[in-house]
Amino acid sequence: MFTKLPPAVTALLLQFAAFALAVLSLRVAGQQVSALTFALLCGAYAAAFSYFAGLASWWLTIQFAFVPALVLMLAFDIPSGFFLAAFLVLLAVYWSTFRTQVPLYLSSNKVWQALEDLLPQQKPGADLRFVDLGSGLGGVLTHLASVRPDGQYTGVESAPLPFLWSWLRIRLGGHSNCKVHWGSIWDDKLGACDLSQYDVVFAYLSPVPMERLWHKARAEMRPGSVFVSSTFAVPEQSPHETVQVDDLHRSTLLVWRM
Structure with a gap:
């Protein structure tokens, strides 16, 4: 039931x-x-x-x-106004959690640093292209955009407040090689969610959407590209590589080479 x-x-x-x-x-x-x-x-x-x-x-x-x-x-x-304000803030942060079953998880600085080593080297005449599905406050994007300026970094976020925060973070930080889109990662009309255009796809979501996301990745990602999930495994799919991160949550990066 x-x-x-x-x-x-x-x-x-x-x-x-x-x-x-x-x-x-x-x-x-x-x-x-x-x-x-x-x-x-x-x-x-x-x-x-x-x-x-x-x-x-x-x-x-x-x-x-x-x-x-x-x-x-x-x-x-x-006062009742406090509860209304708290509700509106929570609604702005967890806007889509009811539907997607993906709460807001924030990656640590050490996860950002570990991702640096998983980025492929720049190809002659082509920029590295990276997407963060569920990009939250934009920390992954802005960090990688700073340490690997040869890349183009895209985020997709469906919750209004995290999207606004990351958009301001990118604009105020002057990250011209970085952008974020507001929408669902399942929206076929959102061009940013066509995974065939990226060299690296990163996701830190929840256990619920991982099987569906895996099917999307297998259908769209190009041979030689890399799919990375933080913490959450794909059911019945062993990663090609795991990276243990020494942070507070003992995060693990699970890596599949497509």
Whole structure:
């Protein structure tokens, strides 16, 4: 049942189930507890349900903290305008997460540096062409544009605020060999998402779209080009090379040579 629903809908239904079970548990036990204790019980049930429902690990934290966070915010009597502002900011950052199931992940500086070694040498009469699918705040693009000025660097980002941030980062940084497009990586009308034009395709997305992205890469990328995924593997496809990055998250770059 749950596999047919978007994760956000599944998470909401599990919150309702957790609330009902928490109420039932306390009635059966004949216990009266504080609002915060009740909220923590709801969170524990919701996180457990989410685990058994197969939601991604980052959903477990959200599910556990959701009701306790509501209780604490109500207890502090925070003005309603704050919640509206917070909602609008989160909407601008996680605009497409509901549909794509790809949250905003930010690559570390050490990942940027590791990518330098995976870029092919410049070919006579041709610029290196690199694309970051889900380019976030543009850190990968601007870093590589600085250290390898012989290349052309393109980003694709669907969330409004990260797109605006990266666009300003590129413009204010004077990176003439760098650009970012606002749109979905699955949009056939967005020319930047035609992978046949790139020497290196980089993605730091989530486990959900990797199989679909692999099929797109296999269909479009040219022989000799390189596909790199940070952290997330392609199901049933062993990479030709892995690069372990010594950063806080112990990131791994998985490399396929097409």
